Amino acid sequence: MSKMLIRLKQYRQTYYSRRLLRQLDARTLSDIGVTRAEALRESRRPFWDSRAYQDDADNESVLVAYSVVSLMFVAGLGLTFYLSF
Incomplete structure (x- = not known):
């Protein structure tokens, strides 16, 4: 589990550093x-x-994390669509 938390922290750091790079x-x-x-x-x-x-x-854990994030995104879209009616 700690390996996954480390990976999530790295993802967060990558996201913010790329966002800052765009603004330079x-x-x-x-x-x-x-x-x-x-x-x-x-x-x-x-x-x-x-x-x-x-x-x-x-690479396997990266694919698993990508799949989980994708699944959460699709589920969120479905829930948003369902609740909008």
Whole structure:
């Protein structure tokens, strides 16, 4: 269970860092050696698509987490649709 909590924290960190990357101005991006196009491309990637945290042996847990998140999203949409009538 602690491995899953670590993964969720990493996902959260990836999400926020990509959101901040999208908001950087041109001068800051040039200071860190990143072009605007590279920053936008990186910021558009989903939070679960993080090469820094993936190990070949650990890809199964990523797929499970992705499936759970997807299932929760679909269930939430269904519930929202059901309650709107």
